[in-house]
Amino acid sequence: MRIVYKLFYAIIPRFSANKEINLKQWDLFGPLFFTIFLSYFLNVSKDTEQMSKTFIIVFCLMWLGGSIVTINTILLRSHITLFQSLSILGYYIFPILLASMINYFKSYFKFGIKVAIAFIAYI
Numbered sequence: 001m002r003i004v005y006k007l008f009y010a011i012i013p014r015f016s017a018n019k020e021i022n023l024k025q026w027d028l029f030g031p032l033f034f035t036i037f038l039s040y041f042l043n044v045s046k047d048t049e050q051m052s053k054t055f056i057i058v059f060c061l062m063w064l065g066g067s068i069v070t071i072n073t074i075l076l077r078s079h080i081t082l083f084q085s086l087s088i089l090g091y092y093i094f095p096i097l098l099a100s101m102i103n104y105f106k107s108y109f110k111f112g113i114k115v116a117i118a119f120i121a122y123i
């Protein structure tokens with residue numbers, strides 16, 4: 001339930017009244033699940049060798065990119081920890097995950113690419 005609440009807070013920031021408390025209470029379970037599912041849905045149609053490479057690339061880019069963003073914010077004298085930043089950035093990849101899920105099921109939905117563009121434009 002905590003993951004769903006933080007997801008609503010990340011997607012709709014006006015969802016919660018106590019913003020500072022939500023930002024300081026970090027968790028990495030939601031971003032971990034989102035990253036794993038994003039890697040999975042990007043790999044479904046590929047062969048076995050490409051699947052492992054794509055999974056490694058997506059997983060490392062998400063977590064190392066988040067670390068680089070955190071270092072940049074710390075150098076700009078912001079008061080944020082590494083895990084807070086990774087938690088926040090991890091929840092913001094949810095629209096990309098939704099777009100990849102819709103593209104996976106695009107044989108059932110005829111509008112897969114239009115929805116993917118809409119979710120990416122949301123970011």
